[in-house]
Amino acid sequence: MATLDDPDSAERWADVSLLTTRSGPLANEGNYGTLFNPPVIFEPMPEIVQFIRNMARVLVVGAGGLGCELLKDLALMGFGQIDVIDMDTIDVSNLNRQFLFRNADVGRPKATVAAEFVMKRVKGVTVTPHYCPIQEKDAEWYRGFQVIVMGLDSIEARRWLNAMMCSLVRYETSEAGERVPDLTSVIPLVDGGTEGFQGHVRTIYPCVSACFECTLDLFPPQQAVPLCTIAETPRSAAHCILYAHLIEYPKEFPEGKPDKDDPAYQNWVYTHALERAKRFNIPGVTLMHTQGVIKNIIPAIASTNAIVAAACASEAFKIVTNCAAFLDNNLMYMGGQGLYAPTFKYERNAQCVVCGDGVVMTAAPQTSLTLLMEKMAEDPRLRLKAPSLSVVGGKKGDTLYMRGILETEYVAYLDLPISELFDSGATLHVTDPGVPGSIRLIVEFACEDIVLE
Numbered sequence: 001m002a003t004l005d006d007p008d009s010a011e012r013w014a015d016v017s018l019l020t021t022r023s024g025p026l027a028n029e030g031n032y033g034t035l036f037n038p039p040v041i042f043e044p045m046p047e048i049v050q051f052i053r054n055m056a057r058v059l060v061v062g063a064g065g066l067g068c069e070l071l072k073d074l075a076l077m078g079f080g081q082i083d084v085i086d087m088d089t090i091d092v093s094n095l096n097r098q099f100l101f102r103n104a105d106v107g108r109p110k111a112t113v114a115a116e117f118v119m120k121r122v123k124g125v126t127v128t129p130h131y132c133p134i135q136e137k138d139a140e141w142y143r144g145f146q147v148i149v150m151g152l153d154s155i156e157a158r159r160w161l162n163a164m165m166c167s168l169v170r171y172e173t174s175e176a177g178e179r180v181p182d183l184t185s186v187i188p189l190v191d192g193g194t195e196g197f198q199g200h201v202r203t204i205y206p207c208v209s210a211c212f213e214c215t216l217d218l219f220p221p222q223q224a225v226p227l228c229t230i231a232e233t234p235r236s237a238a239h240c241i242l243y244a245h246l247i248e249y250p251k252e253f254p255e256g257k258p259d260k261d262d263p264a265y266q267n268w269v270y271t272h273a274l275e276r277a278k279r280f281n282i283p284g285v286t287l288m289h290t291q292g293v294i295k296n297i298i299p300a301i302a303s304t305n306a307i308v309a310a311a312c313a314s315e316a317f318k319i320v321t322n323c324a325a326f327l328d329n330n331l332m333y334m335g336g337q338g339l340y341a342p343t344f345k346y347e348r349n350a351q352c353v354v355c356g357d358g359v360v361m362t363a364a365p366q367t368s369l370t371l372l373m374e375k376m377a378e379d380p381r382l383r384l385k386a387p388s389l390s391v392v393g394g395k396k397g398d399t400l401y402m403r404g405i406l407e408t409e410y411v412a413y414l415d416l417p418i419s420e421l422f423d424s425g426a427t428l429h430v431t432d433p434g435v436p437g438s439i440r441l442i443v444e445f446a447c448e449d450i451v452l453e
Contacts (some may be wrong), residue, residue, distance in 0.1 A: 007124025360439030
């Protein structure tokens with residue numbers, strides 16, 4: 001602990017200095033391939049250490065199992081200015097793998113406690129906590145970081161943050177007259193995720209490499225279980241738990257809103273789910289399974305979190321210092337039976353709704369606006385929840401449908417054929433709560449049912 005207690009100890013910075021003050025076979029001297037043109041050249045210099053300690057700002061998104069490991073690794077690697085954002089509080093179930101928390105911390109914000117613990121153990125580092133949803137921060141706040149590392153367990157949160165960072169990218173005209181991203185406005189993302197013995201690490205240069213939205217169709221949409229199945233013909237332990245959670249509890253306590261973190265509520269659901277499971281001869285209902293179902297808990301293993309977080313922190317260090325070629329651009333970790341960690345490259349999607357030229361959708365002219373919006377919600381590339389639509393030069397005005405207080409003014413458009421609202425090839429601008437900014441959707445008419453290209 002001696003080197004951690006003294007932030008100016010030469011021993012503490014010896015390894016970082018070796019990486020940043022000399023070149024070597026792994027140093028990135030122009031080997032970025034085709035990602036950057038001209039390529040970025042690594043120049044060894046002692047000032048890099050001071051930049052890491054005092055100037056480079058790193059944002060850690062999420063202070064759960066992966067986020068705790070990330071904060072520890074980044075602080076020990078020398079980053080002196082770290083921010084962490086998380087909207088959750090500490091639950092007793094977190095304590096077995098989120099090692100920055102103790103029993104006395106239950107109920108406190110994760111970001112606050114994690115920041116306090118890291119600053120106490122690693123002297124000289126400043127960790128600034130933010131106890132709020134990521135959506136509460138504006139674009140200028142996100143613009144202040146050199147790299148953002150995500151330790152999230154939510155696809156929707158990843159989509160939102162990815163879209164935010166893509167929206168910050170400015171464009172310029174190249175010598176060849178092409179519209180290209182201004183690399184000085186690109187803030188890299190490092191995305192980590194774990195589930196059981198599996199995990200992934202991914203580097204994203206918004207609007208330069210494949211963004212998260214480019215590969216959204218790799219993540220299957222969450223499947224909803226019909227209530228009739230839960231109520232009449234349960235087939236699994238999860239169905240029994242959901243019956244107690246969604247049907248029995250509201251019947252018995254119609255005025256009360258359950259607290260999913262309350263042990264008393266968890267035990268109530270477990271007891272009633274167990275009774276239902278016995279009635280239908282269904283095994284597998286346990287208290288731990290009950291907690292996982294009602295709180296949508298993803299299985300987590302501490303060693304997997306540690307491995308993936310270490311890889312994420314390593315990528316963040318390489319990106320900030322340029323001392324070695326960063327991952328291009330995805331690593332999969334599979335540790336269930338031995339160790340397997342292949343790497344491969346995701347390609348950009350030209351029709352990406354966030355960083356591409358827009359999604360092309362083909363629809364019959366007589367398709368109603370309601371049906372078009374339903375198909376947009378079902379499209380695995382879009383997955384919109386509550387879209388609002390507008391179009392420049394619309395036949396009945398630019399606004400097609402608007403949510404909120406103005407919604408009643410546009411309800412009449414919902415049953416109209418889209419051919420009465422805009423022409424074939426029109427570009428619709430779509431906004432949705434799940435994505436900051438707008439999505440470009442190009443609708444072309446065809447004399448057949450909707451087909452997504």
